[in-house]
Amino acid sequence: MNIDVHERARNLIALAGPEALPGADETWLAAHMKACEACRAFAENAHETILALRAIPIAADRSLVSTTQMRVRRRALELHRHRERLWLVSVSCTAVTLGALLSAVALWRGFAWVGAQAQLAPAVWQVGFIVFCLTPALVAGVLLLARDTHLADHTGSYEG
Amino acid sequence: MNATACYFESAMAQESTEIARGLRRRDPDLLDRLIEQYQHRLLRYLVHLTGRRELAEDLFQETWIRVLERGHQFDDRYTFSTWLFAVARNLTIDHMRRKQPASLNGLLNDDDAPLDVPATGQASAFDMTLRREQNEQIAAGMRHLPAEYREALVLRFQEGMSLEEIAGVARVPLGTVKSRIYRGLSALEPWLKGAPL
Numbered sequence: 195m196n197i198d199v200h201e202r203a204r205n206l207i208a209l210a211g212p213e214a215l216p217g218a219d220e221t222w223l224a225a226h227m228k229a230c231e232a233c234r235a236f237a238e239n240a241h242e243t244i245l246a247l248r249a250i251p252i253a254a255d256r257s258l259v260s261t262t263q264m265r266v267r268r269r270a271l272e273l274h275r276h277r278e279r280l281w282l283v284s285v286s287c288t289a290v291t292l293g294a295l296l297s298a299v300a301l302w303r304g305f306a307w308v309g310a311q312a313q314l315a316p317a318v319w320q321v322g323f324i325v326f327c328l329t330p331a332l333v334a335g336v337l338l339l340a341r342d343t344h345l346a347d348h349t350g351s352y353e354g
Numbered sequence: 355m356n357a358t359a360c361y362f363e364s365a366m367a368q369e370s371t372e373i374a375r376g377l378r379r380r381d382p383d384l385l386d387r388l389i390e391q392y393q394h395r396l397l398r399y400l401v402h403l404t405g406r407r408e409l410a411e412d413l414f415q416e417t418w419i420r421v422l423e424r425g426h427q428f429d430d431r432y433t434f435s436t437w438l439f440a441v442a443r444n445l446t447i448d449h450m451r452r453k454q455p456a457s458l459n460g461l462l463n464d465d466d467a468p469l470d471v472p473a474t475g476q477a478s479a480f481d482m483t484l485r486r487e488q489n490e491q492i493a494a495g496m497r498h499l500p501a502e503y504r505e506a507l508v509l510r511f512q513e514g515m516s517l518e519e520i521a522g523v524a525r526v527p528l529g530t531v532k533s534r535i536y537r538g539l540s541a542l543e544p545w546l547k548g549a550p551l
Contacts, residue, residue: 246492254393
């Protein structure tokens with residue numbers, strides 16, 4: 195008998211598990227086992243090994259399970275709060291954007307009306323409009339730079 | 355396929371769908387139930403994979419946190435256990451890589467670390483002693499196997515997974531799974547009769 199035959203038989207023995215072997219393989223293996231004592235011994239040992247493997251008793255402690263459940267619940271709550279905060283920030287951003295758009299249109303019209311009343315060239319009131327819109331951001335930027343704290347932490351080093 | 359098989363298959367598919375729906379909602383009650391249901395199987399897998407009970411318990415907790423955070427990624431076409439073990443495996447590999455750059459191949463081999471095998475209860479005298487000795491020898495043999503063989507053996511013979519499911523968890527071809535099972539089982543054979551020299 196050639197060595198590949200035994201190798202094939204042992205492979206089939208090792209792989210026989212929850213699913214049944216294909217019919218042809220099963221028939222071949224049964225015939226081979228009848229004739230080969232070494233493979234029969236391998237099958238017996240494999241069976242014993244699998245039984246011993248299944249009998250290794252590893253069980254989770256009650257405390258591990260309850261700690262895990264508690265941690266999972268706590269994390270679920272954190273994620274839920276985070277999602278709520280994210281939703282609030284999204285709504286606020288949308289409201290601010292809409293408000294800014296509407297007020298920009300209203301301001302544009304206001305500047306145009308003032309420009310017409312004062313008989314100013316369009317370029318003049320348009321520059322005025324741009325300066326008016328940018329002023330708050332410029333003032334805030336200057337103030338933050340003046341305080342020199344917007345990027346620095348307590349020790350004066352920069353955060354990444 | 356017969357009617358019973360059809361019934362079980364559709365029941366499993368329905369269960370997977372319900373789990374997927376609950377995981378998308380991050381339903382804590384569902385997670386409590388799943389932790390209860392898979393506690394022993396997951397811990398057993400992790401203990402065999404890492405070879406260390408303490409580390410396995412840490413990873414057990416991290417796995418469930420990850421299940422909560424990434425639950426929306428669970429595809430209900432697969433069984434939950436396959437996905438759960440894959441999550442646990444990835445976490446284990448991440449942990450090992452952080453500890454020392456290596457793959458699962460280098461996952462242990464700490465011969466001094468005992469695989470935590472508590473003594474079994476009941477049964478009687480001689481048979482029980484013999485059986486327990488055999489179990490201890492196999493547990494010792496497992497400790498000396500490469501992690502990928504241990505993983506394949508545990509998933510196959512303790513979890514009763516199909517070869518395809520194991521290939522899915524370990525993300526290796528089917529042929530590799532077959533060879534790992536065969537080699538793992540062959541390597542354990544001498545341990546059945548006592549520790550090899």
